[in-house]
Amino acid sequence: MTDLLLRDALLWHPGSAGDSLTDVLIRAGRVAAVGPGLEAGDVPVEGLGGRLLLPGFVDAHAHVDKTLWGGPWVPHDAGPGLQGKIRNGVEARPALGLPNPGYITALLQQMVACGTTHARTHVDVDTAMGLAAVHAVREAVARLDGRITVDLVAFPQAGLLTAPGTAELMDAALAEGADLVGGIDPAGLENDPVAHLDVVFGLAGKHGAGVDIHLHDGGPLGVWQYELIIERARALGMRGKVTISHGFALGEAAPAVQERVIAGLAEAGVSLATVAPAAAAPLPLVALREAGVPVGAGNDGVRDLWSPYGDGDMLERALFLAQRGRFVRDEEIEIALEAATLGGARVTGRRAGFAPGDPGDFAAVPARTAAEAVCVRPVRSLVVKGGRVVARDGRLV
Numbered sequence: 280m281t282d283l284l285l286r287d288a289l290l291w292h293p294g295s296a297g298d299s300l301t302d303v304l305i306r307a308g309r310v311a312a313v314g315p316g317l318e319a320g321d322v323p324v325e326g327l328g329g330r331l332l333l334p335g336f337v338d339a340h341a342h343v344d345k346t347l348w349g350g351p352w353v354p355h356d357a358g359p360g361l362q363g364k365i366r367n368g369v370e371a372r373p374a375l376g377l378p379n380p381g382y383i384t385a386l387l388q389q390m391v392a393c394g395t396t397h398a399r400t401h402v403d404v405d406t407a408m409g410l411a412a413v414h415a416v417r418e419a420v421a422r423l424d425g426r427i428t429v430d431l432v433a434f435p436q437a438g439l440l441t442a443p444g445t446a447e448l449m450d451a452a453l454a455e456g457a458d459l460v461g462g463i464d465p466a467g468l469e470n471d472p473v474a475h476l477d478v479v480f481g482l483a484g485k486h487g488a489g490v491d492i493h494l495h496d497g498g499p500l501g502v503w504q505y506e507l508i509i510e511r512a513r514a515l516g517m518r519g520k521v522t523i524s525h526g527f528a529l530g531e532a533a534p535a536v537q538e539r540v541i542a543g544l545a546e547a548g549v550s551l552a553t554v555a556p557a558a559a560a561p562l563p564l565v566a567l568r569e570a571g572v573p574v575g576a577g578n579d580g581v582r583d584l585w586s587p588y589g590d591g592d593m594l595e596r597a598l599f600l601a602q603r604g605r606f607v608r609d610e611e612i613e614i615a616l617e618a619a620t621l622g623g624a625r626v627t628g629r630r631a632g633f634a635p636g637d638p639g640d641f642a643a644v645p646a647r648t649a650a651e652a653v654c655v656r657p658v659r660s661l662v663v664k665g666g667r668v669v670a671r672d673g674r675l676v
């Protein structure tokens with residue numbers, strides 16, 4: 280069923296929730312018409328009774344391969360810092376049976392029930408397990424049978440230059456169809472940013488893939504790597520195909536530096552993904568929005584060896600984003616919701632919204648405005664993927 284008529288919805292556009300009830304007709308999985316009182320013959324109808332209709336949530340930064348969702352509760356005991364977490368993740372994984380297609384399936388189901396219709400997940404590729412995580416994620420995505428679409432990033436979590444053999448495995452993952460090349464702290468973890476970016480962008484060029492680089496490094500070192508990545512994207516003409524994830528350095532930087540970096544991001548067409556962490560300076564979302572830099576939000580790891588937190592809900596992530604940005608006005612809170620929906624779509628190169636031709640991916644919530652939806656985080660009344668009802672009242676269909 281990819282034809283569907285959504286009846287009597289309040290459509291959310293950033294800056295306004297309509298105040299009149301509108302219908303959305305989806306044909307062959309895409310928006311065909313929008314307006315009041317649409318007639319569509321024998322197309323199935325879902326009455327929304329005035330609920331707020333949002334574009335489907337996009338989780339623009341996930342690590343579903345690592346999850347323990349649906350499995351045992353594992354107390355967190357990783358050592359401090361990035362290196363401690365990386366080591367713990369690799370060492371504790373085998374005894375817990377990770378990566379586990381069953382856990383990944385359970386998490387994806389939970390994400391769909393929460394209204395997420397598309398995700399970009401980083402997937403660990405390392406010399407200890409080869410491509411096992413890539414295969415596990417693929418298997419889980421297949422089990423979801425189209426209820427969610429997922430892009431895979433071949434991600435060198437345990438290092439690339441510092442872990443010889445990893446580049447070859449990433450090459451193999453991309454040859455098997457992984458969508459993007461991952462990178463991680465070219466300076467702070469890898470100690471050679473130029474060589475790291477040579478490998479990452481070399482693989483991207485070879486496979487025609489996008490790039491998504493984890494950049495935790497803060498301070499001037501982090502800002503310098505922003506500029507190295509911007510320069511690569513510009514030189515290689517990769518507008519719209521390069522994302523910096525986390526990018527804490529931008530939130531910490533002085534206003535003049537922020538202004539320079541944001542102008543560079545906008546000019547080179549580099550996007551950002553944030554998980555709104557409690558312990559880092561938030562990205563300057565308002566300035567980024569004004570400059571037209573796409574910003575997506577993501578849940579990062581959900582209940583895994585890196586963190587016991589999270590439940591896959593992007594509306595909760597929008598709340599965190601709003602709180603950490605100290606947003607209180609409706610129009611500010613909507614910027615956070617935008618990152619969780621339309622922003623993530625831009626980061627992942629997808630259309631989204633209510634225009635004819637946009638994908639029939641939506642989540643309906645019992646709220647009157649976008650800000651109310653973020654603050655209350657009501658159960659998702661209906662989730663639609665490509666015109667197909669995939670969840671209802673918080674449960675997978």
Ligand SMILES: [Zn+2]
Pocket residue numbers: 340341342401493524579580
């Ligand atoms: Zn991450």
